[in-house]
Structure formats: structure tokens, C-alpha cells
Amino acid sequence: MKTIDISRRAARSLRSAKARTLLTSLAIAVGAFTITISLAAGEGARQYADKLIGSNINPQALFVVKDESIFNGSVQQAPIREYNPDATTTAAGVTIKRLTQADIDTISARDDVEYIIPTYTPDAQFMQFGSSNTKFAASVTTYDRSVLAETSSGTLPSLGVEIKDDQATVPGTFVDTLIEHGVVKNEADLIGMSVSLTATKATATPTSEAITAAFAQGGQAAVEALLRPEEKRFTFTVVGVTKKSSTALSSVNAIQISSNSAREMTEFTTQGTAEYQKYLGATVIAKQGVDPMALKDSLKESHFYAQTAKDLQGVVFTVVDTLQGIVLGFGVIALIASVFGIINTQYISVLERTREIGLMKALGMRGRSVSRLFQFEAAWIGFLGGLIGVAIAVIAGLSLNPWITETLSLGEGNAILIFVPIPIVIMVVALIVIAMLAGWFPARKAAKLDPIEALRTE
Amino acid sequence: MIEIKSVTKTYGKKQGVFTALDNVSFTIPDGASVAIVGKSGSGKSTLMHVMSGLDRADAGQVIIDGVDILKLKNKAVDSFRSDKIGFIFQAFFVQANESTYDNVALPLEIANVSPRERKSRVEEALAKVELSEKMKQKARNLSGGQKQRLAIARAIVNKPSIIFADEPTGNLDSTTGETIENLLFGLNKQDGSTLIIVTHDKDLADKCDIQIFIKDGRIESINSGEEVQS
Numbered sequence: 222m223k224t225i226d227i228s229r230r231a232a233r234s235l236r237s238a239k240a241r242t243l244l245t246s247l248a249i250a251v252g253a254f255t256i257t258i259s260l261a262a263g264e265g266a267r268q269y270a271d272k273l274i275g276s277n278i279n280p281q282a283l284f285v286v287k288d289e290s291i292f293n294g295s296v297q298q299a300p301i302r303e304y305n306p307d308a309t310t311t312a313a314g315v316t317i318k319r320l321t322q323a324d325i326d327t328i329s330a331r332d333d334v335e336y337i338i339p340t341y342t343p344d345a346q347f348m349q350f351g352s353s354n355t356k357f358a359a360s361v362t363t364y365d366r367s368v369l370a371e372t373s374s375g376t377l378p379s380l381g382v383e384i385k386d387d388q389a390t391v392p393g394t395f396v397d398t399l400i401e402h403g404v405v406k407n408e409a410d411l412i413g414m415s416v417s418l419t420a421t422k423a424t425a426t427p428t429s430e431a432i433t434a435a436f437a438q439g440g441q442a443a444v445e446a447l448l449r450p451e452e453k454r455f456t457f458t459v460v461g462v463t464k465k466s467s468t469a470l471s472s473v474n475a476i477q478i479s480s481n482s483a484r485e486m487t488e489f490t491t492q493g494t495a496e497y498q499k500y501l502g503a504t505v506i507a508k509q510g511v512d513p514m515a516l517k518d519s520l521k522e523s524h525f526y527a528q529t530a531k532d533l534q535g536v537v538f539t540v541v542d543t544l545q546g547i548v549l550g551f552g553v554i555a556l557i558a559s560v561f562g563i564i565n566t567q568y569i570s571v572l573e574r575t576r577e578i579g580l581m582k583a584l585g586m587r588g589r590s591v592s593r594l595f596q597f598e599a600a601w602i603g604f605l606g607g608l609i610g611v612a613i614a615v616i617a618g619l620s621l622n623p624w625i626t627e628t629l630s631l632g633e634g635n636a637i638l639i640f641v642p643i644p645i646v647i648m649v650v651a652l653i654v655i656a657m658l659a660g661w662f663p664a665r666k667a668a669k670l671d672p673i674e675a676l677r678t679e
Numbered sequence: 680m681i682e683i684k685s686v687t688k689t690y691g692k693k694q695g696v697f698t699a700l701d702n703v704s705f706t707i708p709d710g711a712s713v714a715i716v717g718k719s720g721s722g723k724s725t726l727m728h729v730m731s732g733l734d735r736a737d738a739g740q741v742i743i744d745g746v747d748i749l750k751l752k753n754k755a756v757d758s759f760r761s762d763k764i765g766f767i768f769q770a771f772f773v774q775a776n777e778s779t780y781d782n783v784a785l786p787l788e789i790a791n792v793s794p795r796e797r798k799s800r801v802e803e804a805l806a807k808v809e810l811s812e813k814m815k816q817k818a819r820n821l822s823g824g825q826k827q828r829l830a831i832a833r834a835i836v837n838k839p840s841i842i843f844a845d846e847p848t849g850n851l852d853s854t855t856g857e858t859i860e861n862l863l864f865g866l867n868k869q870d871g872s873t874l875i876i877v878t879h880d881k882d883l884a885d886k887c888d889i890q891i892f893i894k895d896g897r898i899e900s901i902n903s904g905e906e907v908q909s
Contacts, residue, residue, distance in 0.1 A: 226788040230781075237776035580772045583733055585761025586789045587754065672733055676768065 222590040231597035235605075238570070245566045246606035248559035253610025253652060255552030260644050261618055263545035265637040270537040272635065274530055279381065279506060281335070283513055283527040285328065285520060286502040288318040292528055307499060320525075322498040328525065333511040338363065339500035341483035344490050345418035346452070348476065350411075353404045357395075359418055360475035363483040364390065365504070370473075375412040375461035381506075383479055389416055389457035390477040393464040411459050416476065420486050422451040423494045453489055455482065556652070559606070560659040563599050567663035571595065571670075578667050579675025592661075592668035599660025600653045607649035615640050681707040681730065681841070681873065686739035688725055688896075699725040700736065701896040707889065709840070712867050712874040714884035717893035724845065726893060727877045731764050731843050732756040744840065761790045765834030765872075767863075769846035771826040775819035779810060779829055782818050786837045804836040808862060824855035828862065835866060841873045842866075848883060860886065 235242040286292070307321050320339060329337045345359035366383050373393050378384060396408045405411055427435075427447050435443040457478060478486070491497045505527065507516045517527040571578070578591055618638035625637050688700040699722045707713050717723040728734035730741060732748050740747045748759055765786075773782050783804055787797045805811045808828040813821060818829060827847065834842050844863060848856030860883060867874040876887060884890050892899040 222789050223791060230777075230788075233777065233781070576770075576772055577774055580766075580768075580774075581785070581789070582757075583731075583760065583766055584786050584789055585757045585759070585764070587757050590789070673728055676772065 222586060224593070227590060227594050228597050228601075231594055232601055234570075234574075234594075235598055235601050241566060241570075242602060242605065245559075245562050246602045246609060248562040249556065249603055249606025249652060249656065250610035250613065252552050252554075252556035252559055253607045253648065254614045255555055255610075256549060256648055257611050257614035257640070257645060258618065258638070259545050259548035259552060260648070261614065261638040261640045262548065263541055264641050264644075265639040266541040266545070267538060268639055269631065269635055269637065270541060271534065274534050274537070278530045278533065280530050281507040281509070281511070281513055283505045283507065283517060283520075283529050284502055285320070285337075285505050285525050285527045287320050287324060287525060289526040291317065291502070292526060306495070317501070319499045319501055320503055321500075324525070325500065325503060327523070328503070328505060328520070333508050333516050333519070335506040335508045337503050337505045338480045339484075339503040341480065341487040341500070342491075342496075343418075343420070343478065343483045343486035345420045345455070345486070347419050349417045349419075350399060350404045351414045351416075353402070355402050355404060357398070361418055361483070361486070362473060362475040362477055363480050364477040365473075370461075370463050370477075372461040373464040374408050375459070377461045377463075384460060384477075386479045386481045387457055388460045388479065390461045390463050391416065391459050392474050392476070393462050394474055396462065408462055411462055414459050415456055416459055417454050417456045418476065418478075418486070419452055419454050420490050422453070422490055422492060423496075455486055457482070556655065560655060563602055563656055563659040564662055566602070567595055567599055567660050568666070570598070571663045571667045574667075575670065575675045578670050579672045582670065582672035583676060588668035591670075592664040595664035595667045596657045596660045599656045599664070602660075603652040603654075603656025604649065606656070607652040611645055611649065680709055680742075680744065682740070682742040683730065684740040684742070686726075686729055686736045686741060688722075688729055688734070688736045698896050700729065703739070703893075703896075703898055705891060705898060705901055707873060707875070710867070710871045710873055711889055712864060712887040713876065713889045713891060714887040715875065715877045715891050715893060716879065716881070716884045717899075718879055721893050722896040723877050723879075723893050725896075727843050727845060727875065730875070731766070731841075732760050758790075761786065762837070763840045765837065765839040765842040767827070767830050767834050767842065767844040767847045769849040771823075771830050771850070773818040773821075773826050773829050773833075776817065778815055778817055779805065779821070780814045782829055783832045783836050786833060790837055792837075800836055801832075804832040807835065807866065808832045823851055824858060827851060827855075827859050831859070831862060831866070835870065835872070838870070839872060841875060844874065844876045846878055846880075847876065848880070849878075 305318060307319055325337060325339050328334055341363050343361040343363070345361050347356040348359040348361075349356055364384050366378070366381055370377055370390070372390075375390075377390065384390070391411055393408075396405075396411070399405050399411070400407065405414070431447065432444055435447045439446070455478075457476075463473060463477070488497065505516070505520075507513045513529040514531065517529055520527050581591060581594075582588070618640060622636045622638050626632075626635055629637070631637065683706070684704050686700055686703045687698070690697045690699055703726065715723045715726055725734065729736045730743075732741075732751075736749060739749070741749055743759075743763065746759075748756055751759060774785070777785075780801055783801045784797050787800060792800070802811065802814075805814060808831050810825060810828055810832060813825065813829075818826065821829060827850075831847075834844075842863075847863060848859055851859060863874060863876070864886060866872070874887075876883065878884055888903065890902040892902070
């Protein structure tokens with residue numbers, strides 16, 4: 222008997238038992254719904270993450286370190302190491318190798334590197350705005366030209382262009398405090414205002430000869446001056462008030478200054494200490510046309526370790542995949558439950574249709590064809606269940622998307638549930654296969670029925 | 680031609696052995712109408728099963744058109760039934776949820792006949808039993824006599840050489856039964872297929888060319904028209 226004829230008969234026989242067919246396939250529909258939603262949510266999350274990374278990070282950017290353990294997460298479990306004067310000790314008591322100025326120069330000299338900015342650690346004691354004498358606790362960081370910043374006031378150069386060395390940006394979170402203290406009347410007043418950052422040089426303990434010499438020259442006042450930390454004021458003009466955009470990964474909650482200024486400030490505060498010109502890492506921008514992954518591999522040969530935008534994407538995707546896997550797991554559990562539903566329904570169907578099976582076998586239908594008839598019925602149930610589940614998931618997803626986007630403030634045009642046809646088709650095909658496997662036991666029972674016994678059944 | 684030679688069939692094992700057919704032999708010429716007559720439990724149904732390849736005899740030979748079907752593999756027996764045998768049952772055994780057309784098309788589907796040929800053959804068979812107008816109706820909506828006519832159409836659609844009818848009029852009133860009988864004998868004469876009726880109805884048996892009387896698994900007597908004539 223031809224497959225198409227068997228399949229048609231299977232479909233007709235399901236149609237004549239509509240309620241049972243529908244109820245059995247609804248069990249599968251629950252699993253199909255859950256899996257479709259998890260596929261859509263995973264896809265949506267990945268696309269959203271992609272968008273975030275794409276709009277936040279220059280794809281040519283790499284973060285380069287000297288110590289591989291920073292990336293592989295083994296820092297906490299690292300064994301003791303040989304002493305290295307270029308290394309720093311983290312709060313966890315682990316030694317990390319750092320980039321030296323020589324390393325920075327080496328990387329900077331490469332043909333495939335556009336520019337390199339080490340992670341400066343500018344540190345200011347306090348900051349003052351305009352002519353106000355009020356001192357605020359300062360937080361300063363380097364302006365990241367590889368990340369797109371949005372402003373609520375003022376303008377910033379386009380992506381990839383550095384701000385001028387005498388310019389600074391102020392985070393929007395500062396504005397309320399500044400208005401409260403009467404420094405400015407409104408946010409717009411900040412633009413063009415000066416901001417000064419006062420940095421303090423780390424005190425190096427003077428030698429006893431230096432103290433003796435100072436005392437001999439200027440008495441106690443000279444010694445106090447020698448021991449007093451050296452201070453320096455760095456003054457900038459505010460050019461923009463930054464805000465967090467809906468697609469930004471994180472907001473910067475600090476004054477941002479150019480990398481040259483940051484270096485000047487860092488070198489001032491660390492001069493004469495072991496920290497001077499030592500950097501935990503550096504942002505390297507690969508030249509246009511250079512594959513950042515190739516640069517990463519090439520840097521590895523020189524014992525510099527890098528993470529690219531793709532690697533970051535990988536980290537985010539791992540999290541998304543894990544969450545998606547959990548939801549997917551629930552769908553699979555629902556499917557397993559529905560498999561027993563199919564087996565049960567089909568067993569009953571075989572019992573009910575004993576005479577029909579007997580007749581078909583008497584008419585010369587092969588056991589294999591009888592078995593396929595019942596397996597195809599199961600396949601139709603699987604197909605129907607898959608369609609119902611997918612349809613409900615797509616309708617629910619598409620109608621809920623605007624609400625979800627608004628509730629999670631994902632930003633206009635972003636959807637968290639994205640339905641991609643191919644995985645859905647693969648899932649439906651998989652459901653058909655699973656249903657057929659479930660139908661195998663009842664189908665085998667049907668195939669093994671003795672036609673004489675079956676026809677005797679009254 | 681059907682040749683049955685020393686066919687024996689037993690059921691059960693060791694102590695509980697029951698001999699349904701005991702050394703049965705006879706010959707049926709092509710195109711004959713034959714009645715296998717016997718009481719309930721006489722072995723007449725078993726004989727039909729063995730002759731049609733539904734069941735396998737333990738010993739002997741069942742030679743149909745020169746082939747011993749006991750020597751065939753199961754798969755070959757299935758296609759033998761599909762190609763050469765038609766069945767009509769007392770309880771009709773029509774598929775109630777299927778249309779008249781699809782009921783009749785089943786044997787053709789099993790025999791892998793092409794859809795185009797199927798259509799003309801089904802229409803032809805339904806015309807012979809005068810059910811052409813009920814083609815698209817569900818079988819459950821037919822009357823008893825119509826159901827049996829449908830079963831006859833299903834039995835003849837594949838142009839089998841042998842048609843087995845197991846108490847074909849047993850579930851029908853006498854008027855309808857007579858219509859069915861006339862139809863069966865008419866088709867037997869018209870198509871030249873061999874008709875084998877299993878029955879305990881003497882009147883029906885008398886209308887056949889040959890009567891084979893069976894009792895306790897043995898042939899009691901064979902009454903063939905030719906013998907009567909000679």
C-alpha cells in the first residue's frame with residue numbers, strides 16, 4: 222500500500238474521531254507552545270544583545286591584558302606565583318601580571334593597530350564646578366570613544382573620535398545634586414562651565430637624610446611641607462551631560478576626560494610608586510580591514526591576551542542559552558507527558574478498530590502497512606499539536622511583544638519574542654517524529670493482530 | 680482451479696488439541712459456485728480460512744491456480760489474497776466512517792493500483808451492485824442490504840478469481856437476502872469468478888453448483904452438479 226494512501230486513510234480516521242484527536246494533540250500543543258516561546262525568547266534576547274553590543278562597542282575593539290587568568294576566571298583559584306615587580310595584587314590576594322609602558326609601546330607600534338588606550342586610573346580627591354567653592358567627592362574615568370554615548374545636553378564627537386584634552390563630560394546623575402547646591406539653575410547651564418579635579422600625589426616616605434636636610438633649611442615648616450601630599454588642579458570645560466540610552470549596556474556615573482588627560486592625572490598620582498605606568502589592561506582598536514579575531518590570535522603569540530566584541534557576545538549568549546535551555550526543558554517535559562497521551566489514545570484506537578484491522582489484513586494489507594497506518598495517525602496528531610502550539614505561541618507572542626517591550630523599557634523597535642521559521646519547522650518535524658515513535662507500540666500491536674481473531678470480534 | 684489435498688488443521692497444544700480439519704481433500708473447477716455446508720463448529724469456517732490463506736494448514740496442500748499457497752511466505756500470501764481473493768462477511772465489516780467510494784477503493788489501494796484506474800474500477804464495481812448514487816455517502820448511513828452490496832462491490836473491485844462469502848445473507852431479512860443471493864450468483868456467472876459460500880442455510884446451498892458437506896472436520900459428502908448429471 223502506498224504511503225500517500227496510508228497517510229490519507231490515517232487523516233480520515235482521525236477526522237472521524239475529532240474530539241479525541243484534538244484533545245490528544247492539545248497535550249503536544251502545550252509542549253510545542255513552550256518550546257516555540259523559548260526559541261522565540263532566545264532569538265529575541267540574542268538579537269537584542271547583538272544590538273546592544275553592536276551599538277555600544279566598536280567591533281574592531283579588543284580588550285588586551287597581560288595575564289590570561291583575568292579572562293578564564295581562574296584568578297580566584299590561582300596558585301602562588303613567582304614574585305614579579307610588574308604585578309599587582311588584587312583584593313582577593315591574587316597576583317596579576319600587568320601591562321607596562323613598554324608593552325603598550327610594543328602593541329602601539331604594530332601595523333594592524335589603529336590606537337591603544339591603557340586603562341588609566343585617574344583619581345581625584347574632590348571636584349569643583351565653575352566659581353562655586355563647594356567640593357564634591359570626585360569620580361573620574363577615561364572617555365571611551367569606542368562606545369556610543371548619548372547626551373541630554375551639549376554635543377559629543379561621533380563614535381571613535383576623542384574629546385579634546387581640556388574637555389569633560391558630566392553624567393546626568395550629578396545634575397540634581399548640583400542644582401540642589403545652587404551650583405547651576407538647570408542642566409543646560411553646565412555646558413561651557415569649568416570643572417576642576419584636584420588630584421593628590423601618593424606620598425613617598427622621605428629618607429632620613431631628606432628630612433634632616435629640610436629641617437636644616439626651613440625648620441619644622443619645611444619638614445611638614447615635605448610630608449604634605451602634593452596636590453594638583455586639573456581644569457576642564459564641560460561639553461556634554463551624558464545619559465544612559467535604552468540600548469546602552471551600562472551607564473557611566475563619572476566625569477569623563479580624554480585619555481591624554483587621564484594619563485596625565487594617573488601619572489601624577491602614581492609617580493614614584495610601583496603603580497607608575499602599570500596597567501591592568503588596554504583597549505586596542507584594530508585597523509579597518511583587520512579581523513579583530515586575527516589580531517587576537519597574533520597578540521596571543523606575543524603573550525598578550527585579548528577579548529573581542531565577539532567574545533563578549535559569546536559570554537552574553539552563554540547566559541541567554543542557559544536561560545533558554547531551562548524553558549526548553551519545561552517544554553520537553555510537557556512533550557514527554559504528551560507522548561504517553563499518544564500511546565494511550567492509539568492503544569484505545571487499535572482496540573476499537575480491531576475488526577477494521579482484521580478486514581484490512583484479510584484483504585491482503587501487509588502488517589507493515591497496518592503499522593504505518595497507526596504511526597501516521599500518531600504523526601498527524603503530532604503535526605496538528607505542533608501547529609496548534611506554534612499558532613498560539615505566535616499569536617500570543619506577537620500580541621504581547623509591544624507590552625513586554627514597554628514594561629522592560631527595551632527601547633522602540635525592540636522585540637523580545639522573535640519567531641524564526643526554520644527552527645519552528647524543525648521543531649514541528651521533530652514533534653512528528655516523536656509522535657511516530659510514541660505510536661510505534663500501538664502500531665506494532667495492530668500489525669500483530671491475527672485477522673481471524675480480529676474478524677471474530679463482535 | 681482449487682485443489683485441496685489432505686489438509687489437516689489443529690488448534691491447541693498437547694492435552695487440549697482440537698482437530699478442526701482432518702485430512703480434507705477436494706477439487707473445485709474454475710468459475711463454479713460452491714457451498715461449504717456444516718453446523719457451527721463443524722470446521723467450515725476454518726476450511727474457508729485455510730483456502731483463502733488467512734490461516735495456515737498444519738499439513739497437506741492448498742493448490743490454487745497451480746501454486747501451493749502453504750509453500751508461500753507470509754508476504755506472498757498477503758499479495759495472493761490481495762490479487763486473487765475477495766471476501767464477503769456475515770457482519771458486512773464495512774468501514775462505517777469511510778465513504779462508500781473509499782470502502783470500495785481499499786482493496787485497490789492495498790494492491791497499489793494507480794489512482795486513475797482506481798476511480799474507474801470503483802465506479803464500475805458500484806454500478807454492478809447498483810450503489811453508484813451512494814458513492815459519496817458514509818457507509819454508516821447505508822441500510823443492511825446496501826452495506827452488504829457495498830461489501831460485494833469491495834470484494835469484486837479487484838477482479839478476484841475466487842470470492843469467499845461467509846454467511847452472506849445471515850444478517851439480512853429474506854427479501855434483501857434474496858437480492859444479495861441473486862447478485863452473487865449473477866456476478867459469478869457474468870465474471871467467471873469462483874464463488875465459495877460458507878453457510879448452514881440449505882436453501883442457499885442448493886442454489887450452488889457444488890455442495891461440500893462438512894462435519895467434525897471431515898468431508899461428509901460432496902454433491903457436484905456434474906455427478907448428478909452423469
